[in-house]
Amino acid sequence: xxxxxxxxxxxxxxxxxxxxxxxxxxxxFTTGLLTPSGGSFVRxxxxxxxxxxxxxxxxxxxxxxxxxxxxxxYCADVPHEPGHLAFLTTxxxxxxxxxxxxxxxxxxxxxxxxxxxxxxxxxxxxxxxxHEGDFVQQExxxxxxxxxxxxxxxxxxxxxxxxxxxxxxxxxxAGHDYASMESxxxxxxxxxxxxxxxxxxxxxxxxxxxxxx
Numbered sequence: 001x002x003x004x005x006x007x008x009x010x011x012x013x014x015x016x017x018x019x020x021x022x023x024x025x026x027x028x029f030t031t032g033l034l035t036p037s038g039g040s041f042v043r044x045x046x047x048x049x050x051x052x053x054x055x056x057x058x059x060x061x062x063x064x065x066x067x068x069x070x071x072x073x074y075c076a077d078v079p080h081e082p083g084h085l086a087f088l089t090t091x092x093x094x095x096x097x098x099x100x101x102x103x104x105x106x107x108x109x110x111x112x113x114x115x116x117x118x119x120x121x122x123x124x125x126x127x128x129x130x131h132e133g134d135f136v137q138q139e140x141x142x143x144x145x146x147x148x149x150x151x152x153x154x155x156x157x158x159x160x161x162x163x164x165x166x167x168x169x170x171x172x173x174a175g176h177d178y179a180s181m182e183s184x185x186x187x188x189x190x191x192x193x194x195x196x197x198x199x200x201x202x203x204x205x206x207x208x209x210x211x212x213x
Contacts, residue, residue, distance in 0.1 A: 025037075030165070031165070032091035032120065032121075032165035033089070034074035038075045039075045040074045041072070042071075042072045043072075044070060045058065045067050048105050050182065051106070051182075052097040052100055053098070053186075053203060053204060057098040061097065068102075070093065070095075071092040071102070073091075074089045083172065084171075086170055086172045086174075087168060090104065091164070091165045092122075092156065092164040093163055094163065096192075101158055101159055103155055103191070104155055105155070105178050106153055106156075106181055106187060107153060107178045107181065108152075109170065109171075109177060110175030110176070111171065112150040112151055113170065114150055114170075115168055115174070116145065116146070116147055116148070116168070116169045117146040117147075117156070117166055118143075118145050118166060119141055119145075120165040121142055122140075122162050122164035122165055123158075123159055123160030123164065124156060125137055125139060125140060125156075125157045126148075126155070127187055128155075129181075130151055140166060157191045159197075159198040185205040186205050188203050190202075
């Protein structure tokens with residue numbers, strides 16, 4: 001399903017059994033499938049058009065009917081409530097909008113809390129930015145774990161030629177705050193395809209919101 005920037009896509013019908021008793025799921029490290037799954041959601045370019053820097057390219061793509069799937073997520077059958085540990089898998093397809101790689105929307109958490117990422121297949125980068133403006137990048141390769149402390153917004157970027165799959169685990173009541181980064185013009189650094197591989201470039205959309213620095 002498609003949705004706006006809210007936590008609605010993470011809502012699903014959780015069975016009484018899953019909510020009250022231990023259970024097992026199987027991760028497919030190649031495809032990113034989570035079996036059994038408590039639900040899934042898809043983000044196309046039209047669902048996150050404002051996230052990309054080159055808005056002229058975005059408009060041309062959508063006007064021509066080019067609305068690619070950027071990523072799909074499978075949610076575990078866990079309630080988003082205090083005391084629970086929610087988790088999901090995400091598959092980011094390869095591609096670019098202009099020269100900017102396909103990526104997740106990126107978010108803070110409403111309840112400032114940590115998140116853990118496990119890369120399962122593909123190649124990518126995780127970019128993280130603190131409330132104070134500090135920036136950190138970490139490479140995502142199979143079996144790599146990335147710990148995101150409280151207070152850091154985070155985004156996952158597929159820099160490879162194939163699909164990037166990963167699992168993320170977070171507190172059930174953490175929530176997903178997309179609006180705080182969107183209101184600032186997004187992350188201060190963006191990941192583009194360069195002649196010699198991925199390039200990190202300062203965001204011009206941040207300049208448009210804040211004014212010249």
